[in-house]
Amino acid sequence: MTTSTSSPAASSGSASRQVTVGLAERSYTVHIGHGVQRLLPQVVAALGARKAVVVTARPPERTPDPGVPSLVVPARDGEEAKDLAAVTDLCRRFVGFGLTRSDVVVSCGGGTTTDTVGLAAALYHRGTPVVHVPTSLLAQVDASVGGKTAVNLPEGKNLVGAYWQPAAVLCDLDHLDTLPEREWRNGLGEIARCHFIGAPDLDRLPLLDQIAASVTLKAGVVAADERDSGLRHILNYGHTLGHALERATGFALRHGEGVAIGTVFAGRLAGALGRIGPERVAEHREVVARYGLPIGLPPDVSVLELVELMRLDKKATDGLTFVLDGPEGAELVRGISEETVGATLAEMPREPEG
């Protein structure tokens, strides 16, 4: 079960939202609003932790205070630093500081940091409480919520991980003040796709409500399918093509931009398969465009390469798999022929050069 409530923020006087991720004894609250990282001492006290290690990719003045004796470990966001060596380093810092499994680890950074620190916490003493303070929009609406943690291997992204639910998540909107334009787009792509998986008309709401609604949607899906055995697939809306686009452009396209284009494509493919009508297809383009996100393929990627990448990505043997809209809402659709996918891709608009 997932609940969502509003209340005045602890200290800023502005509104905040609380979303509960309902997982029985592992349930937790996601606090969303300006200044909510000031709730950290309260959260840490409630856990009964006597010490904290705060792993932070943000500058000291932006790093939250846990209110108990703490070790602050500076970190760097980015896929390069998201590896097993970083997990080992962190665990060794925990030992050096005398952290016990009754204490707490705090992550403060983008999704790469919340993923790495989350995995370190999952492994340290076979599981030590972790509180995430996500600082990018993408980490606030997606990466920090749901308990999936992972790091990269040279062979590929997110290949080593664990499910480890945080004890709380503090999505402090103040962090977004310094977020570069490109990282806004990254997060907005994930918000835009929520429109088609159960949270319509988000784009007309204030940012706080958009983040809260995206988190509420994810919380509901996670509560129903914590370990990815069914419903959680719908969170991959727009992602099959999105991942292929990221790779085809050598990651010049940010993840959320790929998801945005992938969402437009998912609408067209659902239309081509007769699952939705032309108005709903157009709605995909309109929603993505309203976020100022790209709606067409980059000028120089080939349809053949994209089909190839999607085939490899899912190791599909009999057609390709997409999450597609339909009369019953979004669902996983298998066995879509490469011809249909290729033809629909060929009809996609192209973004201008440059």
Ligand SMILES: NC(=O)c1ccc[n+]([C@@H]2O[C@H](COP(=O)([O-])OP(=O)(O)OC[C@H]3O[C@@H](n4cnc5c(N)ncnc54)[C@H](O)[C@@H]3O)[C@@H](O)[C@H]2O)c1
């Ligand atoms: N565990 C999950 O369920 C899940 C879900 C989605 C994504 N992820 C993971 O999340 C990662 C992507 O997260 P991300 O987009 O946050 O990447 P990231 O951590 O690399 O951060 C993106 C960029 O934003 C910068 N940044 C972050 N916060 C900032 C701030 N407040 N001000 C200025 N700059 C800031 C970072 O320094 C970095 O350059 C990927 O590794 C992905 O696999 C995990």
Ligand SMILES: [Zn+2]
């Ligand atoms: Zn995503």
